[in-house]
Amino acid sequence: MTPKRVASLLSAAATLCVTLLLSWGVHTGQTPELLRRLDLWIYDSWVRATLPPQGSPQGSPQVTVLELDEASLEKFGQWPWPRDRVAEVVRQVLDTYQARVLAFDIVFAEPDRSDAAAIRERLDKVPPSADPQLRRELEALLQSLDRDTALAKMLEGRPVVLGYYFNNDATLRTGALPEPWLPADMAAEMQVKPLAGAGYGANLEALVQATGRAGHFNPHVDPDGVARSIPLLTEHEGMLYPSLSLSVLTLLAGDKAVVDFGRATTPDGRDFTESLTVGPYKLPIDEKARALVPFFGGRGSLPAVPVAAVLEGKADPALLKGRVVLFGPTAPGLKDSRATPVDRNQPGVELHASYLQGALTGQLPSRPYYTEPAVLTTVWVVGLIMLLGARGLRLALFSFVSVTTAAGVLVVGYGMWAQHRAVLPVALPLTQIAVLFMGLNLLGYLFETRTSNAMNKLFGQYVPPELVGEMNQDPARYTMSARATELTVMFADVRGFTTLSEKMEPAALGELMNTLLTELSRVIRADHLGTIDKYIGDCVMAFWGAPIDRPDHAAAATAAALDMQKALTALLPSLTVPEGAHIAVGIGLNTGKAVVGNMGSAYRMAYTVLGDTVNTASRLEGLTKAYGAAIVVGESVRAAAPDGFLWCELDWVRVKGRDRPLAIHEPLCRLSEADAAWRDQIARHEQALVDYRGRRFEQALRTWSELQAERPGKLFELWAERAQTYLASPPAEGWDGVYTFETK
Numbered sequence: 001m002t003p004k005r006v007a008s009l010l011s012a013a014a015t016l017c018v019t020l021l022l023s024w025g026v027h028t029g030q031t032p033e034l035l036r037r038l039d040l041w042i043y044d045s046w047v048r049a050t051l052p053p054q055g056s057p058q059g060s061p062q063v064t065v066l067e068l069d070e071a072s073l074e075k076f077g078q079w080p081w082p083r084d085r086v087a088e089v090v091r092q093v094l095d096t097y098q099a100r101v102l103a104f105d106i107v108f109a110e111p112d113r114s115d116a117a118a119i120r121e122r123l124d125k126v127p128p129s130a131d132p133q134l135r136r137e138l139e140a141l142l143q144s145l146d147r148d149t150a151l152a153k154m155l156e157g158r159p160v161v162l163g164y165y166f167n168n169d170a171t172l173r174t175g176a177l178p179e180p181w182l183p184a185d186m187a188a189e190m191q192v193k194p195l196a197g198a199g200y201g202a203n204l205e206a207l208v209q210a211t212g213r214a215g216h217f218n219p220h221v222d223p224d225g226v227a228r229s230i231p232l233l234t235e236h237e238g239m240l241y242p243s244l245s246l247s248v249l250t251l252l253a254g255d256k257a258v259v260d261f262g263r264a265t266t267p268d269g270r271d272f273t274e275s276l277t278v279g280p281y282k283l284p285i286d287e288k289a290r291a292l293v294p295f296f297g298g299r300g301s302l303p304a305v306p307v308a309a310v311l312e313g314k315a316d317p318a319l320l321k322g323r324v325v326l327f328g329p330t331a332p333g334l335k336d337s338r339a340t341p342v343d344r345n346q347p348g349v350e351l352h353a354s355y356l357q358g359a360l361t362g363q364l365p366s367r368p369y370y371t372e373p374a375v376l377t378t379v380w381v382v383g384l385i386m387l388l389g390a391r392g393l394r395l396a397l398f399s400f401v402s403v404t405t406a407a408g409v410l411v412v413g414y415g416m417w418a419q420h421r422a423v424l425p426v427a428l429p430l431t432q433i434a435v436l437f438m439g440l441n442l443l444g445y446l447f448e449t450r451t452s453n454a455m456n457k458l459f460g461q462y463v464p465p466e467l468v469g470e471m472n473q474d475p476a477r478y479t480m481s482a483r484a485t486e487l488t489v490m491f492a493d494v495r496g497f498t499t500l501s502e503k504m505e506p507a508a509l510g511e512l513m514n515t516l517l518t519e520l521s522r523v524i525r526a527d528h529l530g531t532i533d534k535y536i537g538d539c540v541m542a543f544w545g546a547p548i549d550r551p552d553h554a555a556a557a558t559a560a561a562l563d564m565q566k567a568l569t570a571l572l573p574s575l576t577v578p579e580g581a582h583i584a585v586g587i588g589l590n591t592g593k594a595v596v597g598n599m600g601s602a603y604r605m606a607y608t609v610l611g612d613t614v615n616t617a618s619r620l621e622g623l624t625k626a627y628g629a630a631i632v633v634g635e636s637v638r639a640a641a642p643d644g645f646l647w648c649e650l651d652w653v654r655v656k657g658r659d660r661p662l663a664i665h666e667p668l669c670r671l672s673e674a675d676a677a678w679r680d681q682i683a684r685h686e687q688a689l690v691d692y693r694g695r696r697f698e699q700a701l702r703t704w705s706e707l708q709a710e711r712p713g714k715l716f717e718l719w720a721e722r723a724q725t726y727l728a729s730p731p732a733e734g735w736d737g738v739y740t741f742e743t744k
Contacts, residue, residue, distance in 0.1 A: 037224055038427035044226070044341035046417045051297055051342065062360040063353045064319050065304040066093065066327040068106075072308035073331055083112040083147035085311070087154040089327065092310045094158055097320035103161040103248050105217050105328030105336075105349040108203045109175045112147040152210035161247045162207060162214040163328075166197025166234050175202030178214040180239035181250075182259070187233065187240055187289065190261040190273045194233040194240060194289040195220070215247030219338055219351050220290050227338040227348075230355060232276060233289040245291075245355045246278070248324060252360075253279025274368060281359050284366030292365040292423070293351050294358030298343030302353050304330070324360070326353045365421040378409060378429045386436045402437040406430055482597030487545030488557040488589060488637060489614050490530070491621035492520055492564060494538040495584035503578035512575060513538060516568075520585065523567050528560035533608050539621075543609050546596040554591045554640030558667050561587045561631045562645075584630070588621025590614075591636040619655035620664060623741070627651070627666070628714025635663035646674040648682050649689060650715065654740040661738040681707055688719065693737040697727040 066089075073079060086108075093099045164175065177200060187194060197216070208214060216234055219227040232246045242250065250259075262275030262282065276283045285291050296302060307327065309315040328349025329336045340346045358364045385405050413426040494516055501509055517540060524530040524542045533541040544553035544560075568585050577583060592613035598605050620632045627650050638647055645667045652661050668674065668682070688703035701723035708716040 033223065035427045035431055038431070039425045040222055040224060040226070040228070042413070042426060043228070043423060046414055047295055047341040049414075050418055051295070060361065061303050061323070061357070063302060063324045063326065063357040064099075065302055065330070065347075065349055065353050066102075066310065066325050067304050067306050068327065068329040068331060068334065069306050069308075070331045070333070072306050073333075075308045076311065079329070079334060080108075080110075083108070083151040087147070087151045089307060089310060090151075090154050090158065090160065092313070093320060093325055093327075094160075096313070097310065097315060097317055098322065099320045099325040100322050101159045101161065101248055101251055101324045103215075103244055103324065103326045103352070104163045105244065105326055105352060107164050107175070107201055108148075108151075108162070108207055109164075109201055111204065112151075148204055148206055152204075152206045155207060155210040158211075159251055160211050160213065161244060161251060162203050162211055163217045163244050164200060164202040164214055165218050166216050166236065166241075167199040167201065168197070170198040172199040172201070175200070176205035176208045177202050177236070177241065178208050178212070180236075181233070181242045181246075182240040184235045184238050184240050187235075187261075190263070192233070192261065192273050192285070192287060192289050194235045195231050196235045197241075198236075200236070213247055213251060215242045215244035217244045217348065217352060219348060221338070225339055227293075227340055227351060229286075229290040229292045230351060231288065231290050232283060232285055243352075244326075245352050245359070246276075246283070248356055249278050249281050249283070249359055252324070253281060274366070283359060284364055284368075286367055291355065292367070293340075293355050294363050294365055294421070295340060295342045295354055296357065298340070299330075299346050299350065301342075302350060302357060324356055326356070328352075363421065365417075365423060367423045371422075371424060375425055375428055378412075378424075378426075379432060382409065382429045382432055383436075386433065398437070402433055406433045409433070482595050482599060484593055484595050485546055485549065486553075486591070486593055487543050487596065487609065487613075488553045488591045488640070489543045489594065489609060489617040490524075490541070490557055490561065490587060490589050491618050492540045492542075492561075492585055492587045493621055495586055495625075496582045497538040499581045500577065500583070503581060508576075512577070515575065516571070516583070519567050519571050520564050523564045524560055527563060528556050530557065530560055531607075534606065543594075543596070546609070547607075552641075554589075554637050555644060557589050557591075558631075558633065558637060558641050558645055559670075561589060561633075562667060562669065565630050586621055586624030586629075587631045588617050588619070588624065589631065589633040589637050590617035590620055591634065591640050592616070616655065616662070619741075623650075623653070623655070623664065626741070627664075627718065629666040631666055632664050633667065635665070638663075638665045644671055645669070646671055646679065646682065648715075649686055652736075652738040654738055656741060661736070681711060685716070685719075692719070692723055692726075695726075695730070697723045697730075701727060 068079065076085065090102060093102050162178075164177070184194070197218070200216075202208070203214065218231060218234065220229045220231050221227050230243050230245060232243050233240045234243070235241075258277070258279065260277040261273050262277055263273055273287070274284060276285050276289070283291055303319050303323075305315045305319050310320075326349050328347065330347040330349065332345075336348045337345045338348050338351065340351070355364075382405055385401060388401070409426050409429045413424045416422045416424045494513070497513075500512065504512065517535060517538075520540055521532055524532060524540070528544075530542045530544050531546060533543060535541075542557075542560075544550065544557045550556070564585060564587065568583070572583060575583070590613050592611075594609045594611035594613040596607075596609045598607050599610065600606050600608075616634060620634055623632045624630065629650060632650065646669050648666045648668050650664045650666055652663050654661055668678070684703055685707060688700040688707075691697075691700040691703070701720055704716045704720040704723060708720060
């Protein structure tokens with residue numbers, strides 16, 4: 001199995017495990033608290049990003065907050081106010097300013113502070129035989145001072161909703177609850193399980209009886225301390241009680257309005273209640289009858305009127321007429337503030353006002369019935385995308401896929417919210433992406449490290465580190481298995497080794513050879529990225545074109561051969577050699593097809609090359625002595641690297657083991673290093689070769705003699721001798737000008 005396939009299987013297994021685990025969590029509701037908080041944080045950011053311009057509610061304003069603010073308290077005294085003043089607020093709001101509904105985000109749990117109780121006590125002590133006129137006067141005085149009764153009379157028959165609250169302590173119960181809204185069993189049948197309240201703080205019984213309508217103003221506070229929703233229904237002793245907002249909507253819908261639980265069926269066949277309908281108002285709820293608040297901004301984002309302005313008759317009628325008015329505290333000293341997604345200190349009355357504004361204008365957010373299936377689908381789609389992106393555990397591709405997928409999930413979730421105010425939890429798929437990204441990257445790192453170590457172990461001793469690093473980018477492409485490919489093979493032999501071995505101690509000879517071979521190998525590996533095959537005594541065998549394919553293998557090998565000669569020239573002055581010893585390096589290069597791979601026996605394997613190309617390269621190295629050349633290459637090398645070098649044709653030869661003639665050449669230098677005189681001499685030499693092969697031996701002899709005088713060397717001397725020989729004794733008919741070597 002290839003490394004790439006192993007990596008793909010590992011990534012598939014990891015992705016499947018994570019996806020199954022997260023899917024199980026969604027289906028069973030076992031989402032970790034950390035993910036729930038992440039979803040809440042994302043939800044808050046979406047709410048803030050989609051607030052109306054300048055925090056004003058979209059659509060026609062339907063709700064006004066009647067503020068019990070600092071200015072009103074300063075003018076009319078601390079709270080609680082006398083009930084006759086509260087009654088005056090009711091009269092002004094409903095009669096003078098003609099509000100549609102007045103709701104109290106305040107509890108009247110205790111009797112009014114007045115002298116009525118003392119007068120009643122004194123009246124009870126008056127004997128029946130006392131003056132009837134005095135009794136009547138005391139009764140009248142008592143009635144005028146009974147402000148709770150006066151408030152109750154003011155509330156009778158008016159569109160007023162009182163407020164109260166639930167708590168978790170069954171021993172703390174004050175005031176009187178209104179009539180329950182529905183039996184709790186009805187909600188249970190609808191798969192709704194409202195939150196329960198054990199104790200309560202409610203209004204005076206006389207006030208409750210006068211209005212007949214009340215609703216609790218408890219917000220729902222999430223684990224992070226932020227209020228984002230209100231429970232429309234709360235269960236208490238087997239009965240359901242509405243929230244303040246729901247009671248207002250019920251009043252607006254009329255007493256005969258139909259109440260219905262909106263049902264839906266999930267793809268897996270489960271019934272799901274997603275809304276509560278009261279007359280014309282469809283109110284999205286969750287399984288605990290909680291409703292998300294549509295925030296329009298922070299403190300003061302909704303129309304507001306100070307209660308002092310109403311009492312003084314100075315309020316703007318346009319802010320009250322025909323509107324739902326919520327009377328509640330906004331003064332910081334009354335400590336009725338909540339942390340919300342848009343404000344860390346928002347008056348509680350504004351939560352109910354915002355909800356009513358959204359309900360009346362059709363701007364309520366929701367968690368649709370398809371939320372769970374959508375999250376499950378997203379998890380599986382994300383898993384599939386991540387699986388495809390993680391194939392082979394390639395970091396760059398996987399990073400791009402991960403970032404793109406995460407952005408896609410966020411765009412879809414935000415689009416659902418911005419367009420439809422539908423909440424699609426995205427923390428789970430985002431966490432899935434993060435977990436898979438980190439986990440598979442770690443797995444990829446470990447796998448890559450293991451593969452890299454294996455690659456280094458396989459090729460490190462042959463191939464330059466730069467090439468090993470490149471091979472690690474796609475290790476599946478490189479194996480030790482034998483394959484046929486085109487490459488350029490080099491044999492570089494140290495001349496004078498026999499003399500050195502006779503005149504030097506073994507240790508000194510070994511040190512000298514190590515120095516020579518190290519420098520030659522450095523040029524091959526570090527400078528020209530060649531692959532060292534082996535060391536054969538005083539000879540280095542190397543090749544280019546494997547294990548990494550490179551189209552310039554012939555040019556790279558030629559450049560390496562030239563630089564090896566330069567490196568040897570630079571190194572020689574620092575070497576200590578016996579007197580009379582001479583060190584040189586003969587190099588043979590050949591390009592062609594060869595078999596490369598791990599070959600050998602069960603006892604020892606080696607990464608090497610085999611084939612006629614290799615044998616010919618070895619033969620060419622041996623010809624360097626015959627022609628006095630530092631480097632001899634086959635015709636295929638010059639054909640593969642014709643540019644960039646100054647070439648000198650040496651001969652047409654038949655080497656031992658080959659019947660086909662072979663043109664051999666010597667690269668003298670890079671073209672940039674060749675002077676005009678040298679180029680002219682090479683051109684004249686090649687013309688002499690044409691004359692020689694055309695049997696114009698006298699003309700060829702004259703040219704080579706001139707070249708030998710200008711630049712003494714074995715090559716021109718050899719050709720002059722051959723021309724002289726054939727001039728004296730011409731060759732037989734059929735002569736092809738090819739020289740045959742009978743030895744290696």
